[in-house]
Amino acid sequence: MAEIALMFSGGIDSTMAACLLAERYERVHLLTYHNGHGTAHMGKTRRRVDELRARYGNERFEHMLTSTKSLMETVVVDDLVETYADYRSGFIWCMGCKLAMHTRSAIYCLENGITEMSDGSSGSTQEMVEQMLVSLSLIRTFYEHYGISFATPVYDIPREEEQADLRSRGFRMGLQVLGRNVGIQPSCYAGLLYYAPYMLFHKAPKHDEAAVARFIEDRSQRAHALVEGWFAQRGKPVPGRTPSGDGVE
Amino acid sequence: MPCCGGKKSGKPISRVQYIAGRVVFTPLRLAVSAGLHGAGLSSPRIRRIASFWDQLSGDWARSIAAKEGILVGVEAADVCTVDGAPPSHVAVGALDADFGSDWDEKAWVDDEAPPDAA
Numbered sequence: 001m002a003e004i005a006l007m008f009s010g011g012i013d014s015t016m017a018a019c020l021l022a023e024r025y026e027r028v029h030l031l032t033y034h035n036g037h038g039t040a041h042m043g044k045t046r047r048r049v050d051e052l053r054a055r056y057g058n059e060r061f062e063h064m065l066t067s068t069k070s071l072m073e074t075v076v077v078d079d080l081v082e083t084y085a086d087y088r089s090g091f092i093w094c095m096g097c098k099l100a101m102h103t104r105s106a107i108y109c110l111e112n113g114i115t116e117m118s119d120g121s122s123g124s125t126q127e128m129v130e131q132m133l134v135s136l137s138l139i140r141t142f143y144e145h146y147g148i149s150f151a152t153p154v155y156d157i158p159r160e161e162e163q164a165d166l167r168s169r170g171f172r173m174g175l176q177v178l179g180r181n182v183g184i185q186p187s188c189y190a191g192l193l194y195y196a197p198y199m200l201f202h203k204a205p206k207h208d209e210a211a212v213a214r215f216i217e218d219r220s221q222r223a224h225a226l227v228e229g230w231f232a233q234r235g236k237p238v239p240g241r242t243p244s245g246d247g248v249e
Numbered sequence: 250m251p252c253c254g255g256k257k258s259g260k261p262i263s264r265v266q267y268i269a270g271r272v273v274f275t276p277l278r279l280a281v282s283a284g285l286h287g288a289g290l291s292s293p294r295i296r297r298i299a300s301f302w303d304q305l306s307g308d309w310a311r312s313i314a315a316k317e318g319i320l321v322g323v324e325a326a327d328v329c330t331v332d333g334a335p336p337s338h339v340a341v342g343a344l345d346a347d348f349g350s351d352w353d354e355k356a357w358v359d360d361e362a363p364p365d366a367a
Contacts, residue, residue, distance in 0.1 A: 200270035
């Protein structure tokens with residue numbers, strides 16, 4: 001059976017991605033995370049899952065809502081001040097959070113034998129550090145380590161086109177404010193704070209490609225160690241890899 | 250592209266927007282700091298986050314005060330008011346015709362009274 005996992009918040013991009021994937025795959029695993037550091041209103045995602053199931057059928061979607069708090073703490077929070085002294089930018093928080101989510105997603109895929117992973121990254125929100133092309137490229141490399149492919153099915157679809165498409169499919173669109181749809185997905189207060197200078201002053205977020213690439217490459221090592229540790233704690237080797245962990249079988 | 254930016258990055262804001270932004274940003278920054286330090290009393294991890302926030306938002310506050318990467322007042326300067334001087338890049342050909350051939354462009358740019366057309 002063709003299956004794929006999708007990082008899912010219930011916002012415009014991930015809902016559009018879920019629709020497109022539901023038309024191509026027999027089963028879509030929707031993965032929703034809260035990081036335990038300023039995320040709220042997770043129930044909004046559940047409502048969106050209900051909408052998707054009503055439209056495409058219950059059996060089409062599997063939904064997991066779980067915490068990435070401890071993973072995020074290892075990836076970035078435990079040495080946050082030292083890391084900030086190195087990078088001098090708040091992107092380390094958002095990227096560290098996202099990397100923790102990808103770590104948990106890789107674990108989910110490995111545990112469930114899923115070889116295709118995706119998210120709702122969009123070129124319309126390229127100001128977000130985790131949706132820069134360099135970030136997506138390195139995330140793809142991270143998954144390849146486990147024999148998992150990574151795709152961004154809605155990256156090239158303009159936001160307006162997504163909004164019109166979802167509206168025509170009958171999805172709740174929330175309140176539209178300055179081109180954004182408010183009230184349809186969980187809130188991330190830390191993320192809002194990071195982009196406050198951009199929203200208030202049109203000040204470009206400080207995350208240049210070289211620094212972002214250095215950060216992801218460095219923290220991917222921690223993420224890999226977390227994946228190994230996850231399976232080691234359960235007395236299992238990482239699925240699809242040799243017990244020594246030196247390559248995909 | 251060295252920095253990804255976003256659609257609004259580097260676009261000018263008016264002085265009113267800049268002041269309003271600071272009115273929002275400063276209390277927000279201090280409130281978050283106070284909240285984190287309060288919560289940090291019982292958690293070393295949150296104390297670490299509070300310290301991170303203080304450094305990050307302090308760097309932001311300094312760069313916002315210095316207007317680094319912020320274009321302020323450009324839109325306002327593009328608006329030509331009756332009593333004010335037009336910006337120097339405004340074409341003056343049409344004005345020349347209105348005020349006659351002895352119109353002194355420099356006088357207008359320097360915000361002096363235009364020559365009397367009569």
